[in-house]
Amino acid sequence: MEGLSKKSAVVGGAFLIVLAILPLVMFFSGNIFLIDIFTRLVILAIAGTSLYLLLGVAGLPSFGHAAYLGLGAYAVGIPVHYATMGGAEWLASYNGWWQFFLAIFVSALFALITGAISLRTRGVHFIMITMAFSQMIFYALISLEEYGADDGLSVYASSEFPFVMLDNPLHLYGVCFGSLLLVLYIVHRLQHSPFGRVLQAAKQNETRVLASGVNPFKYRLLAYVMAGVIAGYAGALMANFSLFISPDMVEWSRSGELMFMVILGGSQHILGPLVGSSLFILLEFVLSRWTIYWHLPFGIILLLVVLFGRGGIMGMLRRDSQS
Amino acid sequence: MSASTTSTNTIANNSSKSTGYTAENAALRTQGLIKSFGGIRATDDLDLTVKQGSLHALIGPNGAGKTTLISQLCGLMSPDSGQVFLYDQDITAMPPAKRVQRGLARTFQITSVFPEFNAQDNVAFAAQAVAGHSYRFWRPVAKNKTFQQQAADALARVGLSSRAAVTAASLSHGERRQLEIAMVLAAQPKVLLLDEPMAGMGGEESALMVELLQSLKTEVTMLLVEHDMDAVFALADELSVLVYGRLIATGIPSDVRSNAEVQRAYLGAAPA
Numbered sequence: 001m002e003g004l005s006k007k008s009a010v011v012g013g014a015f016l017i018v019l020a021i022l023p024l025v026m027f028f029s030g031n032i033f034l035i036d037i038f039t040r041l042v043i044l045a046i047a048g049t050s051l052y053l054l055l056g057v058a059g060l061p062s063f064g065h066a067a068y069l070g071l072g073a074y075a076v077g078i079p080v081h082y083a084t085m086g087g088a089e090w091l092a093s094y095n096g097w098w099q100f101f102l103a104i105f106v107s108a109l110f111a112l113i114t115g116a117i118s119l120r121t122r123g124v125h126f127i128m129i130t131m132a133f134s135q136m137i138f139y140a141l142i143s144l145e146e147y148g149a150d151d152g153l154s155v156y157a158s159s160e161f162p163f164v165m166l167d168n169p170l171h172l173y174g175v176c177f178g179s180l181l182l183v184l185y186i187v188h189r190l191q192h193s194p195f196g197r198v199l200q201a202a203k204q205n206e207t208r209v210l211a212s213g214v215n216p217f218k219y220r221l222l223a224y225v226m227a228g229v230i231a232g233y234a235g236a237l238m239a240n241f242s243l244f245i246s247p248d249m250v251e252w253s254r255s256g257e258l259m260f261m262v263i264l265g266g267s268q269h270i271l272g273p274l275v276g277s278s279l280f281i282l283l284e285f286v287l288s289r290w291t292i293y294w295h296l297p298f299g300i301i302l303l304l305v306v307l308f309g310r311g312g313i314m315g316m317l318r319r320d321s322q323s
Numbered sequence: 324m325s326a327s328t329t330s331t332n333t334i335a336n337n338s339s340k341s342t343g344y345t346a347e348n349a350a351l352r353t354q355g356l357i358k359s360f361g362g363i364r365a366t367d368d369l370d371l372t373v374k375q376g377s378l379h380a381l382i383g384p385n386g387a388g389k390t391t392l393i394s395q396l397c398g399l400m401s402p403d404s405g406q407v408f409l410y411d412q413d414i415t416a417m418p419p420a421k422r423v424q425r426g427l428a429r430t431f432q433i434t435s436v437f438p439e440f441n442a443q444d445n446v447a448f449a450a451q452a453v454a455g456h457s458y459r460f461w462r463p464v465a466k467n468k469t470f471q472q473q474a475a476d477a478l479a480r481v482g483l484s485s486r487a488a489v490t491a492a493s494l495s496h497g498e499r500r501q502l503e504i505a506m507v508l509a510a511q512p513k514v515l516l517l518d519e520p521m522a523g524m525g526g527e528e529s530a531l532m533v534e535l536l537q538s539l540k541t542e543v544t545m546l547l548v549e550h551d552m553d554a555v556f557a558l559a560d561e562l563s564v565l566v567y568g569r570l571i572a573t574g575i576p577s578d579v580r581s582n583a584e585v586q587r588a589y590l591g592a593a594p595a
Contacts, residue, residue, distance in 0.1 A: 192463040194451050201448050204437045211397065211435070212452035213423030213510065219457065 008317040012271025015278055016181075023173050035169050036241075041281045042176040043237050046183050048261045048273030050230035055259070056267040057191045058223050059203030060119070063127045064134030065258050068107045068228045070141065070250030072235020075103035077155045077245045078147060084156045096159030096166070100236050107232025108225050110137075115224035119217060131252050141247035152246025155239050166240045176237055180274070183230055188270050190226070199223055264305050266314025275313050349408070350375040350514050350544040351396065351427070356405035358391055358568075365391040366402065367568035373514065373561075378536070378545045380555045380576070383565035384588070389548045390432055392565070393518050396546070397429045398422050409514065424453060426513035430520055432548075434499045438492035442483055442502050445491055446474035449506035477505040481535055497528035504535060514544045521551045533557055556580070564588070 023038045047069055054060040076099045082092030093099065114133040121129055142150045158166035166172045190196045202209045202216035209216050239245050248254075257280070265276025283301065287294035309316045351373040358366040365388040373379040383389055394400035396407055398419035406415045409427055417425070437445050447464060450473040451457060464470060478484050481501040486494060491502060500520060507515055520536070521529045533554050539545065540558075549555050555562065556576050563573040566588045572579050579585055 189461050189463070192465065193461055194457040194459040194464055194467070196460075197444075197448055197451060197464050198457045201437050201440070204439050205435060207399070207431075208435045208437060209452070210399070210419045211423065211429055211431070212449050212506070213420050213428075214452045214457065215418065215420045222458075 008266070008269055008271070008314045011317055012269065012275060012314070015271065015274055019177060019180075023177075024170075027170050032169055035173055037281060037285065039169070039173045039176055039241050041277055042173070042180050043234050043241060044258070044261060044277040044281070045274040046176070046180050046237070047231045047234040047258055048265070048277050049180070049183050049187055049270070050227040050234065051258050051262050052267060052270065052273045053187050053190065053223055053227045053230070055262055056269075056272065057187075057196055057203070058199040058220055060220065060224065061127050061259070062118075062130045062224075062227070063252070063255050063259065064114075064130035064132075065227070065231055066250050066252070066254035067110065067134035067137045068231030069235035069238055069254070070137055070245075070247070071106050071110060072103035072232035072237075073239035073245040073249055074141065074147065074153075074235075075099060075106050075232070076159055076236045076239035077153045080155050080157055081147065081153055094157050094160045096161040099159050100233065103232045103236035104229050107228045107235075111225040111228025112221070115221045115228075119220050119224060131255065134250060134255055135252060138247050138250040138252070141250060148246070150247055152244055152248070155243045155245060158240050158243070159236070172237075172240060176241075179233070179237065184270060184274075187230075191270070195219060195222075260302055262312075264302060264312050266312030266316075266318075268311055269314035269318070272312055272314045279313070348375040349373065350377075350410060351546065352408040352411075353392075353396070354406045354408070356392075356395060356407065357403045358388075358395060358400065359403055364568045366395065366405075369405070369565075369568065369570060371563060371570060371573075373544060373546050375544055376541075377560040378540050378547060378558050379561045379563065380547045380549060380559035381563050381565055382549065382552075382555060387565040388568040389565055390518060391568075393429060393516050393546075393548060396516055397427060423510060423512075426511075427516070428507040428510045428512035428514075429516035430503045430507055430518055432518040432522060434496070434503055436491045436499055436502050436506065439490065441488050441490050442478060442494065442498075442505075443471070443474050443487040445502055446477050446505045446509045447471055449509040450474055450477075453510045473509050474505075477509040478502075480508055481505045482531070497524050497531075500524065500528070500532065501535070504532075508539075512543060514546070515539075517545060517547045517549070519548055519550060521549055521554055529554060 019038065019042065023035045026034045047065065051062065051065045054062050079091050079093045079099050079102065082088040083094050118126055118129045118133065141147070147153050164171045164175055166175065198209065198214055198216055198219045202220065206216060261276035261280045262273045263276070264279055265274065266272030283298055284294070287298055305312065311318065349372045353369055353371045356366050356369040357364065369392065381389055391400065395402050398417060402415065406413055408414065409422070409425060414422055414425065437448065440448065447470040450470045451464060475484070475487070478487055481504050483498060483501050483505060486498060491499060494502060504520065521532055524532065529551060536545070536558055547555070547558065559576050561573065562576045562579045564571050564579060564585045571588060572582050572585050
């Protein structure tokens with residue numbers, strides 16, 4: 001984590017610059033449709049960066065991270081639903097502050113409860129139990145007729161904030177991109193702080209951490225809650241982006257995709273998830289135009305990166321520049 | 324071996340609990356410590372006193388229960404019965420992390436460091452770990468002058484200053500041993516448990532380690548588990564012999580060395 005190669009930092013920085021400029025170019029050149037791709041990319045990068053905090057920094061392979069995207073999205077969708085259809089006065093609102101507060105609060109609560117249980121396990125058991133918890137959310141959403149069950153729920157209005165109109169694609173992109181920068185900065189500070197050091201140390205050698213006088217459990221739990229909150233926030237943005245939410249967002253394969261993005265880009269570099277989600281979106285875009293069976297070549301490419309490019313794209317760049 | 328031969332051959336005040344040890348100047352003490360695995364008693368009614376300021380060596384054949392004892396002392400394992408005292412405070416039920424905060428640190432038989440951190444970061448973490456909680460989320464550890472200075476001092480102490488920026492995984496076995504000592508030193512312990520610090524070391528590295536431990540004797544009480552007899556006899560103020568979970572002898576090294584049962588059980592038939 002220390003001594004990042006210049007090359008991977010340059011590549012990651014280049015991705016950020018492209019993301020800052022290209023959507024604006026597209027917008028002003030009239031290709032508004034393309035800005036949607038970038039918005040989705042940036043939201044996934046936020047969720048991926050939150051997963052990086054768990055997977056890369058703390059070594060906790062959560063396989064249920066999509067649950068938070070879903071919780072965040074429904075925290076926007078449900079108040080809008082009631083505000084439009086009537087009922088549940090205490091909850092109903094178009095107010096963005098209220099919706100985003102709900103997204104963060106519910107995510108934090110879910111992370112706190114499930115984390116307190118999941119973090120007592122390790123390895124494969126941790127993967128399975130985090131997946132099981134997210135599947136609980138999935139089946140709960142499927143069974144909620146009020147919110148459209150497995151047909152999903154339309155979000156009739158974007159979250160209302162002063163000055164920014166989230167129904168304007170450029171505003172929405174600006175908010176998402178700004179959020180990504182903020183999240184990257186926060187996670188960067190976290191991982192080099194004393195708190196982050198405990199997480200990193202516990203990933204490498206838990207017994208030594210105990211023997212050094214620190215019980216890592218609460219630190220991990222806190223990291224788990226932080227990652228959940230960031231992903232829940234990304235989910236709230238996602239609801240504003242797609243304006244349609246469904247239990248499909250929470251399905252275990254979505255969690256798998258998030259994990260793929262982090263591993264593809266490189267789980268040992270803070271910009272890895274951003275690079276990973278960019279490639280993910282790009283591959284999906286290119287391959288799905290080429291064939292309807294795009295999942296097959298897509299899967300093969302992922303396999304190759306995981307097998308031969310240990311450390312993902314960023315890891316390959318790092319080794320390259322060290323040799 | 325029967326209980327009677329054990330007690331008759333015991334040199335020091337190891338014979339009965341009723342007379343017991345005086346708690347005076349005991350840095351670390353166990354009383355009636357028992358730990359069984361299935362039918363095997365790895366620790367069998369063990370009374371051990373490590374005097375304040377001494378280096379107390381613990382020897383015994385493989386499987387005598389030395390590491391099991393260390394694990395109970397540092398809290399990674401809890402005894403079936405009996406007590407552990409640190410400066411007369413009963414720490415039997417105290418979790419391992421708390422014991423370190425109270426000044427009881429350990430090294431491991433198999434070197435235990437953070438392989439991805441460099442040497443400096445390894446030791447800085449050890450300094451951070453005993454400096455209160457780590458719920459500090461913003462300022463980088465690299466800019467914490469206290470931790471970095473403590474780390475640099477500890478590395479200098481063990482002679483690793485020139486290797487500070489090297490990843491622990493790239494250090495030699497001997498250097499990683501030194502690093503682990505630097506890590507426990509940065510924790511500024513009062514009592515140090517050393518589980519075979521010379522294991523797997525070459526002659527020269529062992530000699531350096533003996534020198535290092537010698538230099539530490541004035542500032543920290545140590546319990547040293549070691550197979551290297553030269554090192555043990557060079558360093559120990561007191562020596563205990565553990566066989567099948569029982570202490571068969573405790574005393575000054577020269578006395579223990581000439582003890583008949585110890586020679587039979589451990590040192591081999593021919594005295595040195």
